[in-house]
Amino acid sequence: MLTGQHAEVRDLVRRFADAEIRPVAAELDEAERFPADIFARMAELGLFGITVPAEHGGAGMDVLSYAVVMEELSRGYASIADQCGLLELLGTLLIAHGTPAQREKYLRPMLRGEARPAYGITEADAGSDVSGIRTTATRTPDGWRLDGGKLWIHNAPVCDFVAVLARTDKEAGRRGMSIFLVDASAPGFARGKKEHKMGQRASQVGALHFDGIALPREAMLGPEGRGFHIMMSVLEKGRIGIAALAVGIAQAGLEAAVDYAKQRKQFGRPIADNQGLQWMLADMAKDLQAARLLTWDAAARMDRGESATAASSMAKCFAGDMAVAHTGNAVQIFGGSGYIRGFEVERLYRDAKICQIYEGTQQIQRTIIARELLRG
Numbered sequence: 197m198l199t200g201q202h203a204e205v206r207d208l209v210r211r212f213a214d215a216e217i218r219p220v221a222a223e224l225d226e227a228e229r230f231p232a233d234i235f236a237r238m239a240e241l242g243l244f245g246i247t248v249p250a251e252h253g254g255a256g257m258d259v260l261s262y263a264v265v266m267e268e269l270s271r272g273y274a275s276i277a278d279q280c281g282l283l284e285l286l287g288t289l290l291i292a293h294g295t296p297a298q299r300e301k302y303l304r305p306m307l308r309g310e311a312r313p314a315y316g317i318t319e320a321d322a323g324s325d326v327s328g329i330r331t332t333a334t335r336t337p338d339g340w341r342l343d344g345g346k347l348w349i350h351n352a353p354v355c356d357f358v359a360v361l362a363r364t365d366k367e368a369g370r371r372g373m374s375i376f377l378v379d380a381s382a383p384g385f386a387r388g389k390k391e392h393k394m395g396q397r398a399s400q401v402g403a404l405h406f407d408g409i410a411l412p413r414e415a416m417l418g419p420e421g422r423g424f425h426i427m428m429s430v431l432e433k434g435r436i437g438i439a440a441l442a443v444g445i446a447q448a449g450l451e452a453a454v455d456y457a458k459q460r461k462q463f464g465r466p467i468a469d470n471q472g473l474q475w476m477l478a479d480m481a482k483d484l485q486a487a488r489l490l491t492w493d494a495a496a497r498m499d500r501g502e503s504a505t506a507a508s509s510m511a512k513c514f515a516g517d518m519a520v521a522h523t524g525n526a527v528q529i530f531g532g533s534g535y536i537r538g539f540e541v542e543r544l545y546r547d548a549k550i551c552q553i554y555e556g557t558q559q560i561q562r563t564i565i566a567r568e569l570l571r572g
């Protein structure tokens with residue numbers, strides 16, 4: 197499925213990840229450090245805005261390339277891939293719905309690594325059910341006044357701007373939501389506490405508060421009342437990214453498990469000589485490849501301009517479950533060592549778990565797949 201060009205991109209990102217990401221992953225996890233230095237290198241290498249057209253400062257590649265890049269970055273360390281995914285999401289939003297002025301102000305600086313983005317949908321009472329959001333934008337003579345807050349927002353502790361989903365019409369349900377681009381420097385903008393997470397601990401996640409932020413009319417992204425639909429459509433590409441990220445985590449786990457099984461000796465021979473372990477490794481490799489192909493299929497559909505709604509949910513759901521199951525098996529193959537901090541598989545198991553939760557939980561993915569199946 198990959199062309200020579202995709203393979204070149206894969207090899208380039210793999211070399212970068214092996215040289216500059218994988219060696220520091222354990223330290224980043226332990227310190228929960230935001231790796232600004234690595235992100236600066238990624239901006240230099242053109243690894244932000246993979247599908248953003250070159251004339252807007254992106255890499256101008258296809259969605260399949262994006263999947264390939266995400267897998268390789270994640271094989272190095274998932275928190276690094278996560279940042280690439282976040283920029284891709286914001287880049288897609290700005291390309292599809294941004295005005296030239298919004299692109300100039302946010303897109304180019306973001307892709308150069310000079311402006312850190314976030315997107316804010318989730319609230320205390322609105323997780324899977326986005327229609328429960330309470331953040332409100334009220335019309336004023338000059339634009340809008342934003343009040344409310346968001347929870348568990350990736351990059352919240354470090355972001356320079358955030359795309360906020362807010363209610364602009366209380367009576368209109370999903371058609372009463374709009375997106376606003378909000379500067380972190382705006383009066384009334386405040387950051388909540390940084391969360392300490394199970395995995396992907398170098399990713400910075402926290403709350404945001406909006407207390408009467410005065411927004412000009414030009415802060416609205418896309419048409420009024422279309423915010424819910426715009427966010428949901430962008431999340432389809434986001435799910436392909438998370439599927440690829442999960443595949444990358446599982447690939448790192450498989451490589452570590454194979455190496456360990458060959459060198460660890462018990463009963464006078466490598467543990468890899470036991471058929472019980474061989475079959476575990478075989479199942480890991482088989483399911484991993486199935487997840488990768490589902491991910492590439494969803495990406496290729498998007499590249500062909502076909503609907504990828506069900507395909508991206510299938511890929512995210514299958515790959516996320518596969519990554520949790522098989523990083524768990526990698527821990528098992530390491531025995532007690534796999535449970536000890538500092539061994540890569542222990543971190544991979546923790547890093548995989550969130551793939552079943554964010555960008556829509558696995559239950560919500562199944563709901564989307566079923567809805568597509570049953571559609572008239």
Ligand SMILES: Cc1cc2nc3c(=O)[nH]c(=O)nc-3n(C[C@H](O)[C@H](O)[C@H](O)COP(=O)(O)OP(=O)(O)OC[C@H]3O[C@@H](n4cnc5c(N)ncnc54)[C@H](O)[C@@H]3O)c2cc1C
Pocket residue numbers: 315316317318322323324325347348349350351393401550553554555556557558559560563
């Ligand atoms: C590390 C991290 C980073 C995140 N980053 C962001 C971000 O950058 N921006 C952002 O906006 N959000 C972000 N989120 C929020 C994330 O998208 C939500 O946590 C997720 O959508 C689930 O919402 P919830 O946690 O409120 O769970 P809930 O919706 O309360 O769900 C709880 C459980 O009930 C199940 N459930 C709920 N409804 C149904 C249903 N109809 N059918 C079957 N099962 C159901 C769920 O699958 C889940 O198992 C992040 C979360 C985390 C933990």
